[in-house]
Amino acid sequence: xxxxxVSARSYFAVFFALMGLTAITVAVAxxxxxxxxxxVAIAIAVTKATLVILYFMHVRYSTHLTWVMAGAGFFWTxxxxxxxxxxxxxxxxxxxxxxx
Amino acid sequence: MSxxxxxxxxxxxxxxxxxxxxxxxxxxxxxxxxxxxxxxGAMICAYVVYRVVHPGVFEHASQQLNITLGLVNTTxxxxxxxxxxxxxxxxxxxxxxxxxxxxxxxxxxxxxxxxIKGFEYAHKYSEGLVPGLxxxxxxxxxxxxxxxxSLYFALTGFHALHMVIGLGILGALFAVGARxxxxxxxxxxxxxxxxxxxxxxxxxxxxxxxxxxLGLH
Amino acid sequence: MDxxxxxxNYLTADYSIKSWLLTVDHKRIAVLYLVSITAxxxxxxxxxxxxRLELLTPRGDLFTSDTYNKLFTMHGIxxxxxxxxxxxxxxxxxxxxxxxxxxxxxxFPKINLLSWYIYVIGATFAMFAMITGGVDTGWTFYTPYSSxxxxxxxxxxxxxxxxxxxxxxxxxxxxxxxxxxxxxxxLTWFRMPxxxxxxxxxxxxxxxxTPVIAITVALVGLERIFHLGIFNxxxxxxxxxxxxxxxxxxxxxxxxxILPSMGVISELITCFSRKSIFGYxxxxxxxxxxxxxxxIVWGHHMFTTGQSVYTGMIFSILSFAVxxxxxxxxxxxxxxxxxxxLSFEAPMVYxxxxxxxxTIGGLTGLFLATLGTxxxxxxxxxxxxxxHYIMVGGAILGYLGGLHFWWxxxxxxxxxxxxxxxxxxxxxxxxxxxxFPQFVLGYMGMPRRYHFYVDEFQVLNVxxxxxxxxxxxxxxxxxxxxxxxxxxxxxxxxxxxxxTGLEWTTPSPPPTDNFAQTPVVTEDAYSYENLPVPTRASAx
Numbered sequence: 001x002x003x004x005x006v007s008a009r010s011y012f013a014v015f016f017a018l019m020g021l022t023a024i025t026v027a028v029a030x031x032x033x034x035x036x037x038x039x040v041a042i043a044i045a046v047t048k049a050t051l052v053i054l055y056f057m058h059v060r061y062s063t064h065l066t067w068v069m070a071g072a073g074f075f076w077t078x079x080x081x082x083x084x085x086x087x088x089x090x091x092x093x094x095x096x097x098x099x100x
Numbered sequence: 101m102s103x104x105x106x107x108x109x110x111x112x113x114x115x116x117x118x119x120x121x122x123x124x125x126x127x128x129x130x131x132x133x134x135x136x137x138x139x140x141g142a143m144i145c146a147y148v149v150y151r152v153v154h155p156g157v158f159e160h161a162s163q164q165l166n167i168t169l170g171l172v173n174t175t176x177x178x179x180x181x182x183x184x185x186x187x188x189x190x191x192x193x194x195x196x197x198x199x200x201x202x203x204x205x206x207x208x209x210x211x212x213x214x215x216i217k218g219f220e221y222a223h224k225y226s227e228g229l230v231p232g233l234x235x236x237x238x239x240x241x242x243x244x245x246x247x248x249x250s251l252y253f254a255l256t257g258f259h260a261l262h263m264v265i266g267l268g269i270l271g272a273l274f275a276v277g278a279r280x281x282x283x284x285x286x287x288x289x290x291x292x293x294x295x296x297x298x299x300x301x302x303x304x305x306x307x308x309x310x311x312x313x314l315g316l317h
Numbered sequence: 318m319d320x321x322x323x324x325x326n327y328l329t330a331d332y333s334i335k336s337w338l339l340t341v342d343h344k345r346i347a348v349l350y351l352v353s354i355t356a357x358x359x360x361x362x363x364x365x366x367x368x369r370l371e372l373l374t375p376r377g378d379l380f381t382s383d384t385y386n387k388l389f390t391m392h393g394i395x396x397x398x399x400x401x402x403x404x405x406x407x408x409x410x411x412x413x414x415x416x417x418x419x420x421x422x423x424x425f426p427k428i429n430l431l432s433w434y435i436y437v438i439g440a441t442f443a444m445f446a447m448i449t450g451g452v453d454t455g456w457t458f459y460t461p462y463s464s465x466x467x468x469x470x471x472x473x474x475x476x477x478x479x480x481x482x483x484x485x486x487x488x489x490x491x492x493x494x495x496x497x498x499x500x501x502x503x504l505t506w507f508r509m510p511x512x513x514x515x516x517x518x519x520x521x522x523x524x525x526x527t528p529v530i531a532i533t534v535a536l537v538g539l540e541r542i543f544h545l546g547i548f549n550x551x552x553x554x555x556x557x558x559x560x561x562x563x564x565x566x567x568x569x570x571x572x573x574x575i576l577p578s579m580g581v582i583s584e585l586i587t588c589f590s591r592k593s594i595f596g597y598x599x600x601x602x603x604x605x606x607x608x609x610x611x612x613i614v615w616g617h618h619m620f621t622t623g624q625s626v627y628t629g630m631i632f633s634i635l636s637f638a639v640x641x642x643x644x645x646x647x648x649x650x651x652x653x654x655x656x657x658x659l660s661f662e663a664p665m666v667y668x669x670x671x672x673x674x675x676t677i678g679g680l681t682g683l684f685l686a687t688l689g690t691x692x693x694x695x696x697x698x699x700x701x702x703x704x705h706y707i708m709v710g711g712a713i714l715g716y717l718g719g720l721h722f723w724w725x726x727x728x729x730x731x732x733x734x735x736x737x738x739x740x741x742x743x744x745x746x747x748x749x750x751x752x753f754p755q756f757v758l759g760y761m762g763m764p765r766r767y768h769f770y771v772d773e774f775q776v777l778n779v780x781x782x783x784x785x786x787x788x789x790x791x792x793x794x795x796x797x798x799x800x801x802x803x804x805x806x807x808x809x810x811x812x813x814x815x816x817t818g819l820e821w822t823t824p825s826p827p828p829t830d831n832f833a834q835t836p837v838v839t840e841d842a843y844s845y846e847n848l849p850v851p852t853r854a855s856a857x
Contacts, residue, residue, distance in 0.1 A: 049305050
């Protein structure tokens with residue numbers, strides 16, 4: 001089992017990065033960037049999740065198969081949300097005559 | 101862990117050796133996590149849709165949540181992920197005391213998270229913001245606000261359920277580990293339970309900004 | 318019974334009830350599934366019989382409208398969730414996946430047993446709902462009818478489907494891990510039987526899709542219990558969102574039913590053509606392509622719901638794309654038949670019937686993927702006929718063909734081939750007589766889910782009901798001669814069909830550990846060219 005042992009020091013580094021990002025996401029939320037608010041919040045959440053997956057869950061040191069599995073769920077969730085959103089964004093684009 | 105050490109270990113009859121068993125177990129947990137991501141993904145999809153359909157109402161309703169408690173809980177859960185990682189770290193090096201200590205700490209943090217969550221739920225109940233049980237909010241867009249709280253309780257409720265299951269798993273690990281069942285050469289259950297625990301943390305990493313932060317500005 | 322000196326196999330290893338109910342042997346769990354899904358199939362067929370009898374006459378003279386609604390709902394729920402989805406994966410897949418890859422068992426035998434118990438518990442909830450008044454929402458549970466309007470037992474059914482979903486997820490998880498991690502030495506990915514490829518693709522769909530339906534029915538259940546507004550337009554919810562989430566699973570679910578069936582057909586066609594399959598890697602990859610594309614076409618169920626026209630267009634185009642890998646399979650099977658030394662044992666007859674029916678089912682799917690045509694035939698019998706051609710003509714014929722092919726391996730007994738061939742022909746005739754008129758009916762405008770209709774439609778409905786009777790005979794025959802074969806059947810040799818594949822190298826029925834020693838694979842699947850044409854052991 002080619003098991004890679006991550007040093008405790010890296011775990012703490014990741015932990016502090018996660019805490020820092022949490023502080024940033026809260027601080028950012030108090031400011032109004034309009035439509036960018038959601039984007040920033042999600043981008044930070046994705047970064048944090050990636051850190052957890054790569055280091056705490058050891059994916060960085062794992063096989064390609066684990067990379068694929070780690071990405072698959074998020075990829076298909078993104079596909080689902082993106083496709084569903086196309087409907088909600090474009091629903092009103094063609095005005096439908098309503099019967100009197 | 102080297103091959104010859106692994107080969108001497110006990111493994112279940114369907115596997116050729118302990119290494120195959122380890123790889124199968126790890127992959128199994130990852131496939132399970134894929135399934136769990138889709139499980140929460142579908143709910144988050146519903147939430148995102150309604151957030152886009154009713155932007156103002158959702159931001160207003162989100163302001164009813166206690167941002168301080170949400171932040172405290174985020175900190176607790178991230179810390180518990182660290183302690184879980186350190187428990188696995190201990191197991192990998194065969195340090196039983198380190199493993200058990202950090203497992204215990206992880207359980208304490210997990211329980212603290214659930215305690216705070218329970219407090220938040222009770223508070224929402226007294227404020228009349230629990231759809232179905234006690235929902236007395238009558239301001240503008242009461243129905244859409246109820247939609248927000250329905251999804252809030254569905255998302256955090258299923259997350260809390262996963263935390264409870266996780267605590268059960270950790271408790272079992274602790275009991276088994278205390279009897280010296282894990283070693284430098286065999287600690288697969290600790291590792292894959294760690295994967296599960298980190299996944300539950302990731303769910304919260306997304307829930308916190310989605311639910312608590314959107315109405316702050 | 319075997320003589321004492323015969324080595325023990327998985328069936329004779331232990332006879333106690335406990336040894337069956339607590340077994341972790343994938344072969345015994347497959348048999349448990351076989352018995353349970355056969356029971357569910359009989360139940361679902363009984364509901365279908367009720368529907369067809371009611372539709373014999375234009376008036377609603379046999380059942381009330383309410384009862385009729387419950388009949389077609391429960392027919393759909395039982396057949397889709399409790400028969401078709403577990404059919405091939407949980408029975409044939411469970412039995413064959415480990416043997417075909419040269420493993421002693423699935424990666425997680427206890428989880429495999431757990432999946433059967435979860436299935437039984439889920440089915441119990443659904444049965445409870447049926448006994449206490451039934452459900453009338455249609456198997457699609459469209460909201461807000463299911464969450465606010467219907468007074469029937471939707472909650473118990475939703476719980477049943479939620480629970481059963483996990484049985485399917487665990488089966489898929491087990492297959493993925495087993496196929497990745499437990500292949501015999503030398504069995505590379507492109508030497509695997511196509512049955513395994515099909516099950517791998519199916520398992521991906523199960524793991525990625527099933528949690529979505531689980532959470533969707535859970536939300537409907539919560540909405541019902543707590544009177545929430547999650548999918549209720551009067552309370553800010555959107556019923557179309559329910560349909561998005563529902564079809565995100567339920568469209569790929571069609572591929573959970575059809576992909577394993579395609580895997581079976583690949584095995585049958587090559588074996589009875591005595592040729593290696595034409596374009597092996599294309600057939601293998603097309604399974605993955607179907608699984609992939611299957612996830613991004615769900616909106617073609619919703620062309621008439623008021624979803625965005627632009628979204629509809631994208632979904633329409635993508636739906637056409639599914640035809641490509643499906644056609645790759647069909648053409649490659651046909652090319653395999655070309656200049657093969659064909660023989661027509663019962664499994665092959667099923668496979669050939671499958672080819673015809675699946676082609677009709679697939680091609681009529683293109684009509685429905687076309688935006689304009691779909692508006693005309695949506696919610697008519699055209700749709701009913703289309704999906705029965707896929708699910709019955711495709712999935713069930715594949716299941717029956719596979720069951721006939723591997724029955725000697727599963728039970729160690731031969732069934733009478735002549736009557737089995739006759740049964741296959743009866744199924745084919747009965748099926749077409751039942752469902753072909755429904756294409757015409759649908760095109761003429763007969764809507765689905767009504768228990769009375771205008772007089773002009775009666776002739777075709779009588780034909781359809783008559784066909785259903787013949788189809789019923791075709792289904793019952795195998796049950797009789799399979800049971801007969803258990804008692805009186807000739808003992809099956811290890812390889813009655815002269816087929817390639819690891820499952821035929823071990824005795825019939827296999828020993829508990831499948832192989833005396835781990836096999837080593839040295840050649841590609843389906844190297845029939847190197848084999849002599851066998852003297853078939855098909856006679857009783």
